[in-house]
Amino acid sequence: xxxxxxxxxxxxxxxxxKPVEQAEGLAHFEVNEQADKLVFRCKLDKNDIVYxxxxxxxxxxxxxxxxxxxxxxxxxxxxxxxxxxxSHNFIVVAGRKPFGAFFDTPGKVVWDIDVDDxxxxxxxxxxxxxxxxxxxxxxxxxxxxxxxxxxRSFIPPLWAFGxxxxxxxxxxxxxxxxxxxxxxxxxIPLDWICMDIDYMDRFIDFTVNVKRFPDLKGYVAALKxxxxxxxxxxxxxxxxxxxxATYDEGIKNGFFCTNHEGxxxxxxVWPGMTHFPDxxxxxxxxxxxxxxxxxxxxxxxxxxxxMNEPAIFYSEYTGITNSLTPVPASEQExxxxxxxxxxxxxxxxxxxxxxxxxxxxxxxxxxxxxASEQLDKLLPDRFxxxxxxxxxxxxxxxxxxxxxxxxxxxxxxxxxxxxPSLNMCGFLYSGAxxxxxxxxxxxxxxxxxxxxxxxxxxxxxxxxxxxxxxxCYRYGGKEDFQSVVSLRYxxxxxxxxxxxKAALSSDMYIKPxxxxxxxxxxxxxxxxxxxxxxxxxxxxxxxxxKGRKVWLPDEMTEVRYDxxxxxxxxxPMGEREIKVALNEVVFYIRKGKCVPxxxxxxxxxxxxxxxxxxxGDGKQYRCxxxxxxxKDVSESNIVxxxxx
Ligand code: GLC
Numbered sequence: 324x325x326x327x328x329x330x331x332x333x334x335x336x337x338x339x340x341k342p343v344e345q346a347e348g349l350a351h352f353e354v355n356e357q358a359d360k361l362v363f364r365c366k367l368d369k370n371d372i373v374y375x376x377x378x379x380x381x382x383x384x385x386x387x388x389x390x391x392x393x394x395x396x397x398x399x400x401x402x403x404x405x406x407x408x409x410s411h412n413f414i415v416v417a418g419r420k421p422f423g424a425f426f427d428t429p430g431k432v433v434w435d436i437d438v439d440d441x442x443x444x445x446x447x448x449x450x451x452x453x454x455x456x457x458x459x460x461x462x463x464x465x466x467x468x469x470x471x472x473x474x475r476s477f478i479p480p481l482w483a484f485g486x487x488x489x490x491x492x493x494x495x496x497x498x499x500x501x502x503x504x505x506x507x508x509x510x511i512p513l514d515w516i517c518m519d520i521d522y523m524d525r526f527i528d529f530t531v532n533v534k535r536f537p538d539l540k541g542y543v544a545a546l547k548x549x550x551x552x553x554x555x556x557x558x559x560x561x562x563x564x565x566x567x568a569t570y571d572e573g574i575k576n577g578f579f580c581t582n583h584e585g586x587x588x589x590x591x592v593w594p595g596m597t598h599f600p601d602x603x604x605x606x607x608x609x610x611x612x613x614x615x616x617x618x619x620x621x622x623x624x625x626x627x628x629x630m631n632e633p634a635i636f637y638s639e640y641t642g643i644t645n646s647l648t649p650v651p652a653s654e655q656e657x658x659x660x661x662x663x664x665x666x667x668x669x670x671x672x673x674x675x676x677x678x679x680x681x682x683x684x685x686x687x688x689x690x691x692x693x694a695s696e697q698l699d700k701l702l703p704d705r706f707x708x709x710x711x712x713x714x715x716x717x718x719x720x721x722x723x724x725x726x727x728x729x730x731x732x733x734x735x736x737x738x739x740x741x742x743p744s745l746n747m748c749g750f751l752y753s754g755a756x757x758x759x760x761x762x763x764x765x766x767x768x769x770x771x772x773x774x775x776x777x778x779x780x781x782x783x784x785x786x787x788x789x790x791x792x793x794x795c796y797r798y799g800g801k802e803d804f805q806s807v808v809s810l811r812y813x814x815x816x817x818x819x820x821x822x823x824k825a826a827l828s829s830d831m832y833i834k835p836x837x838x839x840x841x842x843x844x845x846x847x848x849x850x851x852x853x854x855x856x857x858x859x860x861x862x863x864x865x866x867x868x869k870g871r872k873v874w875l876p877d878e879m880t881e882v883r884y885d886x887x888x889x890x891x892x893x894x895p896m897g898e899r900e901i902k903v904a905l906n907e908v909v910f911y912i913r914k915g916k917c918v919p920x921x922x923x924x925x926x927x928x929x930x931x932x933x934x935x936x937x938x939g940d941g942k943q944y945r946c947x948x949x950x951x952x953x954k955d956v957s958e959s960n961i962v963x964x965x966x967x
Pocket of ligand 1: 490711726727785
């Protein structure tokens with residue numbers, strides 16, 4: 324049962340969509356006012372586990388760290404980083420008296436969770452916050468209650484569950500042809516290719532560089548014939564360029580965020596100096612969302628929204644006027660350049676000027692909402708949309724990727740640990756840049772990462788400009804890549820079913836093991852996850868490892884796929900040492916459960932999702948199938964398959 328206490332006059336974020344009963348006071352936290360802040364404290368028991376916080380570093384268990392919810396563009400993040408691209412202020416404390424808490428404010432929230440063994444959680448917010456507490460029978464039911472409060476997660480079309488290839492640096496049509504040919508000629512499945520900023524005319528939103536794409540509409544159609552969709556990027560900042568329709572309209576209607584003088588705020592991002600659309604205003608969201616029409620009219624069915632924390636390279640305010648001028652070391656300390664800028668521009672909310680800093684964490688979420696609400700009107704079918712920045716509530720409008728990571732093993736481990744926390748906060752359609760964004764990805768790392776990403780709803784290989792070419796076919800021994808990526812397609816009847824069923828029933832698609840198994844090992848494990856109702860994964864995430872130790876909380880079916888066939892073996896509860904070759908993926912099917920697998924294909928358009936075989940020892944499986952596009956996603960599309 325959820326109850327809320329409102330402090331001050333918090334900004335209505337729209338995260339919660341169901342009515343919540345008011346309580347006199349909080350049940351789990353003591354509150355103190357300190358200057359202009361509120362400090363909430365809660366004692367932890369020695370064995371309590373703290374789950375949650377969505378896109379954050381460190382463990383599945385958040386004990387032992389400080390975390391700051393303040394959306395930040397940090398391409399060099401590591402486990403010492405405080406803030407990433409999204410803010411998801413929900414935790415569940417699991418232990419003797421399990422409870423959940425959501426701190427709903429678009430401003431900064433600081434979480435000290437058992438820092439230096441303090442034995443307490445200390446949450447610091449500004450004076451305006453809505454705190455929702457939930458009690459329940461355990462971490463899992465509490466997380467589900469939270470999911471039901473925040474509303475149904477975004478469901479993209481089936482093709483968005485296929486494999487996507489991306490690279491910052493594909494410029495012209497030929498580059499996209501090379502990717503399409505590279506995958507098709509090497510028989511490695513592919514469904515979509517991202518268009519990064521170079522498809523635009525000088526990085527100006529809603530433009531296309533016509534020298535590079537003389538007939539984008541024709542090209543989109545031609546690639547679609549081959550079962551490949553193009554997914555262009557849209558950035559938050561609109562280039563200051565009189566004559567450009569988006570800019571002109573934004574200026575004419577006063578749709579941009581303003582500085583202290585009431586003039587449009589200027590900040591530099593990829594296109595140079597830009598203005599930021601004021602997504603807090605419904606009329607501005609409608610206008611900006613409608614701009615996507617310029618690309619949907621060309622046949623585009625999916626987008627990624629970027630730089631929407633918003634990322635700022637430099638601004639007039641901070642006095643640095645050339646992107647090539649590095650930010651002085653003294654200014655880099657503690658605060659990024661952008662943090663200073665966040666105190667220098669305003670939104671118009673119901674006619675009132677609101678300082679960006681106070682509502683910062685909602686900016687990217689509202690860009691996603693702007694795009695999603697209009698795309699829903701512009702397109703007859705479901706579309707793909709994922710964003711870099713987010714806040715709880717944005718999960719109803721689109722998915723997210725976890726921002727700029729790196730091509731190293733720590734980032735793979737972080738991806739594994741982050742997935743269940745993201746799911747707790749509604750972001751079911753999520754995933755990391757497979758292979759890593761910054762740095763050069765080795766063959767071994769890419770194969771191991773793909774083997775894990777096979778199970779994440781968003782499966783996209785993406786990397787930065789100037790890094791080693793990271794498409795699967797660039798590495799020797801293509802059979803290994805065929806094997807791993809084709810498994811994804813064979814598993815799609817399961818992945819798609821579990822995803823849609825989770826979205827429809829306020830459930831998680833990826834869970835920590837400790838949500839369903841309560842032995843000490845399961846509660847502690849950081850590198851094994853439950854995927855849907857039937858599967859446990861235990862990815863290999865160590866460099867040079869020939870396999871790994873797996874903890875089996877129960878008897879299960881061990882499934883090994885090597886590119887040719889599935890081998891299934893009943894394995895007992897307990898610890899198990901397994902070998903996993905680079906071309907193999909091993910996963911587990913829980914006792915009494917099954918997993919439908921199909922033949923696979925080079926793209927989802929060619930996939931026969933109804934011709935399936937059930938693996939595992941269960942008798943029946945509730946399978947969700949539709950045409951992959953329909954907006955009418957409902958339980959009525961679930962059929963029960965029985966073992967013959
Ligand atoms: C940002 C994005 C990254 C993209 C790059 C260029 O760093 O996070 O994914 O490739 O900008 O657009």
